[in-house]
Amino acid sequence: MKQPFHHGSLKLALLDASVVLLDMHGPDGVTIRAVAREAGVSHAAPVNHYKDRETLLTALATVLFKDLLACVIKKLRSEDLLANERISVFATVLFEYAMTHPNRYRLLWHTGLVDHSDPELLDVMNQFYGACCAEISGAKMCTNRDVETYAIALWSMVHGYIDLRLTGMFEARNDTVSGHPRLEAMLELFQNSGRTKS
Amino acid sequence: MKQPFHHGSLKLALLDASVVLLDMHGPDGVTIRAVAREAGVSHAAPVNHYKDRETLLTALATVLFKDLLACVIKKLRSEDLLANERISVFATVLFEYAMTHPNRYRLLWHTGLVDHSDPELLDVMNQFYGACCAEISGAKMCTNRDVETYAIALWSMVHGYIDLRLTGMFEARNDTVSGHPRLEAMLELFQNSGRTKS
DNA sequence: ACATTTTAATTGACGCTGTCAATATAGACT
DNA sequence: AGTCTATATTGACAGCGTCAATTAAAATGT
Numbered sequence: 001m002k003q004p005f006h007h008g009s010l011k012l013a014l015l016d017a018s019v020v021l022l023d024m025h026g027p028d029g030v031t032i033r034a035v036a037r038e039a040g041v042s043h044a045a046p047v048n049h050y051k052d053r054e055t056l057l058t059a060l061a062t063v064l065f066k067d068l069l070a071c072v073i074k075k076l077r078s079e080d081l082l083a084n085e086r087i088s089v090f091a092t093v094l095f096e097y098a099m100t101h102p103n104r105y106r107l108l109w110h111t112g113l114v115d116h117s118d119p120e121l122l123d124v125m126n127q128f129y130g131a132c133c134a135e136i137s138g139a140k141m142c143t144n145r146d147v148e149t150y151a152i153a154l155w156s157m158v159h160g161y162i163d164l165r166l167t168g169m170f171e172a173r174n175d176t177v178s179g180h181p182r183l184e185a186m187l188e189l190f191q192n193s194g195r196t197k198s
Numbered sequence: 199m200k201q202p203f204h205h206g207s208l209k210l211a212l213l214d215a216s217v218v219l220l221d222m223h224g225p226d227g228v229t230i231r232a233v234a235r236e237a238g239v240s241h242a243a244p245v246n247h248y249k250d251r252e253t254l255l256t257a258l259a260t261v262l263f264k265d266l267l268a269c270v271i272k273k274l275r276s277e278d279l280l281a282n283e284r285i286s287v288f289a290t291v292l293f294e295y296a297m298t299h300p301n302r303y304r305l306l307w308h309t310g311l312v313d314h315s316d317p318e319l320l321d322v323m324n325q326f327y328g329a330c331c332a333e334i335s336g337a338k339m340c341t342n343r344d345v346e347t348y349a350i351a352l353w354s355m356v357h358g359y360i361d362l363r364l365t366g367m368f369e370a371r372n373d374t375v376s377g378h379p380r381l382e383a384m385l386e387l388f389q390n391s392g393r394t395k396s
Numbered sequence: 397a398c399a400t401t402t403t404a405a406t407t408g409a410c411g412c413t414g415t416c417a418a419t420a421t422a423g424a425c426t
Numbered sequence: 427a428g429t430c431t432a433t434a435t436t437g438a439c440a441g442c443g444t445c446a447a448t449t450a451a452a453a454t455g456t
Contacts, residue, residue: 010404010405026310027310028310031441031442031443032442032443032444033441033442033443034442041405041406042405042406042407043406043407043442043443044405044406044407044408044443044444044445045404045405045406047405047443047444047445048403048404048405049404051444052443052444053442053443053444106309106310109361109365110310111304111364111365112224112225112226112304112308116365116366116367117366125367129367146383149380149383149384149387150387152359152362152368152380152384153355153359153384153387153388155358155362156354156355156356156358156359156362156384157351157354157355157358158354158358159358159361159362160353160354160355160356160357160358160359160361161350161351161354161358163307163357163358163361164350164353164354164357166309167307167309167314168314168315169314169323169327170350182347182350185344185347186347186350186351186354189347189348189351189391190351190391192390192391192392193387193388193390193391194390208433208434229412229413229414230413230414230415231412231413231414232413239434239435240434240435240436241413241414241435241436242414242415242416242434242435242436242437243433243434243435245414245415245416245434246432246433246434247433249415250414250415251413251414251415
């Protein structure tokens with residue numbers, strides 16, 4: 001038994017097709033029927049693997065979130081960094097991912113299309129939050145009982161900036177190939193907030 | 199001439215109907231046909247006033263954004279506040295608006311449904327940004343050339359936190375009827391970032 | 397090996413949507 | 427009155443999500 005059925009492993013092929021459509025046409029372009037066409041199967045074939053559109057897009061978001069988290073972890077491991085640099089890397093990887101794949105980032109937070117109460121997705125998001133807390137904690141910029149506040153503030157700031165940028169505010173004139181001056185200035189501001197505890 | 203036509207002023211009635219549907223069923227529930235039904239007209243009547251769905255929802259978002267801005271301005275005028283308190287009020291009004299009317303807040307930033315390059319909407323958003331900058335500037339927490347960075351950081355943090363909350367992260371256990379401890383802690387953190395310039 | 401059961405894919409249908417074209421009607425203007 | 431414009435209605439079309447009925451392939455049991 002090499003191929004379980006006609007197509008082989010349609011479940012994975014549907015996710016691949018979804019990413020292609022997502023990048024090309026945005027979240028709204030990832031319809032069940034379009035995904036089926038892209039994968040070369042009939043319009044109702046996907047229902048065997050994902051019971052409705054929300055389920056498909058939630059699975060897709062879960063995969064993308066895992067990729068992004070892996071991306072962050074890999075980058076943090078590959079370089080020898082100071083604690084405050086690690087926070088910058090965390091933010092920068094997120095930001096560059098969003099600018100490189102705007103539609104993928106949009107899907108991750110699309111409440112109308114993705115079910116954010118899905119256990120598997122929730123698990124990845126909590127791992128992400130955990131990683132964020134670990135970096136804040138490692139930077140020793142606040143007391144232990146403030147770690148969550150600082151972590152939420154950092155994530156909120158980065159996510160909020162990305163979201164505002166993706167809607168067209170604060171146009172790209174801020175950015176260059178070698179860096180993101182605005183983001184870096186904001187990160188410096190964030191770091192400063194931890195230096196006044198006396 | 200009291201009523202220009204059958205219905206009177208359908209253009210406004212459509213916006214009213216849209217808000218009702220938005221609050222009840224979210225952005226996806228605001229379809230042209232549902233709005234027409236809610237307003238008691240035929241399914242193609244709206245096309246005379248809004249040429250397509252995106253145009254209708256962009257007009258709706260513009261109205262809601264104006265309301266929110268008016269809300270902020272009114273609150274800032276009605277009370278006698280210190281500069282740093284004004285920043286908190288700015289953030290808190292935004293936050294409470296989003297928690298009271300989550301679907302309205304979601305629509306404001308829904309890139310798939312709203313055209314954020316629309317001149318009228320862009321104008322309101324720029325006024326909003328201007329108001330944010332004015333408060334940062336008034337608080338004298340940074341040099342003039344850093345005002346934009348601080349304003350963007352503040353708006354990003356508040357917007358990001360709202361957005362994360364609306365997707366279900368950081369559940370409401372943080373909030374009480376009298377306050378929003380987490381938000382307040384984050385605002386204090388933000389204020390601290392301005393106190394290290396020596 | 398053959399028959400049976402389970403899994404996976406197809407086809408066709410339904411009601412919903414956005415949008416357009418054709419039509420009808422109310423009001424304003426001359 | 428008659429004409430013109432703005433506004434609303436009706437009907438059609440394709441695309442969508444979803445379901446039911448059907449067919450086909452693969453796994454299983456004997």
